[in-house]
Amino acid sequence: MVLHWLIALGMICNVALALSADYLPDDWVRPVIDLHKSIGITVLGLAIVRILWRVTHKPPPLPEHFPRWERAAAHAAHVLLYVLIFALPISGWLHDSAWKDAATHPMSLFHIVPWFRLGFIMDLPPALKEHLHDVFGAIHTAFGYVLYVVLALHILGALKHELIDRESVLRRMLP
Numbered sequence: 001m002v003l004h005w006l007i008a009l010g011m012i013c014n015v016a017l018a019l020s021a022d023y024l025p026d027d028w029v030r031p032v033i034d035l036h037k038s039i040g041i042t043v044l045g046l047a048i049v050r051i052l053w054r055v056t057h058k059p060p061p062l063p064e065h066f067p068r069w070e071r072a073a074a075h076a077a078h079v080l081l082y083v084l085i086f087a088l089p090i091s092g093w094l095h096d097s098a099w100k101d102a103a104t105h106p107m108s109l110f111h112i113v114p115w116f117r118l119g120f121i122m123d124l125p126p127a128l129k130e131h132l133h134d135v136f137g138a139i140h141t142a143f144g145y146v147l148y149v150v151l152a153l154h155i156l157g158a159l160k161h162e163l164i165d166r167e168s169v170l171r172r173m174l175p
């Protein structure tokens, strides 16, 4: 539960920070993107812990009387969300490591912990790096779009059980 809500909070903050960057005063953009990167790397760490937890702790099954299609849809959304909590930070990290100014703008998590970029990307020739910067940026954005859709379905599913079926699955995720 703790990992679920921490990761959810991190993902939602990061979407809000990234989408607001275009509307902020110029001198806010760099600190906001730096915070986005710090939260993103933290989410990646939490996602690794979550997978380790998941393989050693079986979650309680969904109620048997839920229709099969609902259980299958919930399962598919969960699998996709697990993929996205890795795919979003990793694609962002790749995108950032291919940034031409990466070497002169060292990364640090929350201005506390110095953090590394991916050396095998940083060492590529500048023209290829520039190209990859665009490619990884487009992939990062595309994963963002997938997240909006899957997250909306995930929340709508939980609300359906809460408000229409009157059988809360949300309570399973609360202490």
Ligand code: HEM
Binding pocket: 010, 011, 012, 014, 015, 018, 019, 021, 022, 033, 036, 037, 038, 039, 040, 041, 043, 088, 089, 090, 092, 093, 095, 096, 140, 141, 144
């Ligand atoms: C929780 C994980 C993350 C989420 C949910 C996320 C989400 C997003 C979204 C939605 C965008 C806006 C894309 C667009 O519409 O153009 C974005 C942009 C960006 N992200 Fe991430 N991201 C995550 C992690 C990271 C990480 C770990 C890094 C780098 C270490 C990173 C670096 C960037 C950069 C540099 C941009 C472009 C910002 C700009 O110049 O406008 N992201 N991210």
